[in-house]
Amino acid sequence: MKQLFVNVTIPVYNEEKELAASIRKLAEFLKTRLCYRCEIVIANNGSTDATQAIAEGLSRRYPEVRLVSLPQSGRGRAIKKVWRESRADILSYMDVDLSTDLDAFPPLIESLLSGGCAVATGSRRLSKSRTNRGLGRAFLSLCYHAMVKALFHTHISDAQCGFKAITRKAAGELLPLVADDGWLMDTELLVIAERLGYRIFNLPVRWVEDRDSRVKVGRDAFAAVKGLFRLRRNLARGKYGQVRSANSAVPYPTSEVSPRGVGV
Numbered sequence: 001m002k003q004l005f006v007n008v009t010i011p012v013y014n015e016e017k018e019l020a021a022s023i024r025k026l027a028e029f030l031k032t033r034l035c036y037r038c039e040i041v042i043a044n045n046g047s048t049d050a051t052q053a054i055a056e057g058l059s060r061r062y063p064e065v066r067l068v069s070l071p072q073s074g075r076g077r078a079i080k081k082v083w084r085e086s087r088a089d090i091l092s093y094m095d096v097d098l099s100t101d102l103d104a105f106p107p108l109i110e111s112l113l114s115g116g117c118a119v120a121t122g123s124r125r126l127s128k129s130r131t132n133r134g135l136g137r138a139f140l141s142l143c144y145h146a147m148v149k150a151l152f153h154t155h156i157s158d159a160q161c162g163f164k165a166i167t168r169k170a171a172g173e174l175l176p177l178v179a180d181d182g183w184l185m186d187t188e189l190l191v192i193a194e195r196l197g198y199r200i201f202n203l204p205v206r207w208v209e210d211r212d213s214r215v216k217v218g219r220d221a222f223a224a225v226k227g228l229f230r231l232r233r234n235l236a237r238g239k240y241g242q243v244r245s246a247n248s249a250v251p252y253p254t255s256e257v258s259p260r261g262v263g264v
């Protein structure tokens with residue numbers, strides 16, 4: 001029988017300090033805790049520090065690690081490119097700082113295999129989630145999610161957690177619909193998936209904030225608000241249509257599996 005193949009994409013931008021230690025830790029974790037074949041793909045675009053050279057070294061050292069470099073910037077662009085080109089059955093990504101406790105990774109993948117979900121996301125906002133974060137980011141996150149809820153009436157509990165997985169089939173259907181190439185890609189993917197009836201798994205995670213952040217609050221918040229309104233306009237115009245695949249369409253409304261109390 002063919003062994004399941006799991007992709008873990010790590011988007012990076014100027015991450016020379018954390019990259020090597022994180023990849024070492026992740027590679028060790030996947031080897032000892034997951035019984036599937038795994039690839040780790042470092043997705044670097046536009047880093048101006050030693051990230052590229054470190055990533056090249058890591059890809060030579062670990063057979064399961066490869067590097068994808070893009071000339072244009074954008075976290076969403078990098079993740080989408082790797083997911084589109086990967087041959088894995090399950091595609092996932094996580095932030096290089098490993099803010100989300102890796103113990104959540106096996107259940108994230110399992111939810112797509114035995115749970116019948118098409119998309120899975122870590123959540124810092126469920127009753128079983130445990131987070132350690134500064135007041136400023138916690139407040140911004142609260143405002144962001146209030147806005148997402150108000151605009152889309154969604155059941156997604158935490159659209160922006162950097163810890164997600166998707167089946168290859170769902171990625172093939174959804175990625176062409178996701179326009180954003182930056183930070184909003186996560187929210188856009190989940191909102192469109194939910195609207196089209198895909199089953200989404202919200203997994204409570206333990207999350208420790210890494211203060212070393214690439215987010216520029218003013219610039220990125222403005223782009224996010226603009227993007228959210230674009231997404232709402234597109235939804236109102238029926239731009240995304242109906243999912244044609246019988247497997248992934250409506251049988252399980254997202255609300256049945258989220259937002260509270262589901263998971264491990």
Ligand SMILES: Nc1nc2c(ncn2[C@@H]2O[C@H](COP(=O)(O)OP(=O)(O)O)[C@@H](O)[C@H]2O)c(=O)[nH]1
Nearest residue numbers: 011012013043045074075078095096213214215
């Ligand atoms: N490829 C790529 N990765 C990025 C870009 N911007 C941020 N990242 C990565 O996205 C992940 C999350 O960034 P981080 O600064 O930790 O965000 P925060 O946790 O929300 O403060 C990290 O792995 C970053 O290196 C980008 O433009 N391109």
Ligand SMILES: [Mg+2]
Nearest residue numbers: 095097099210
């Ligand atoms: Mg971070």
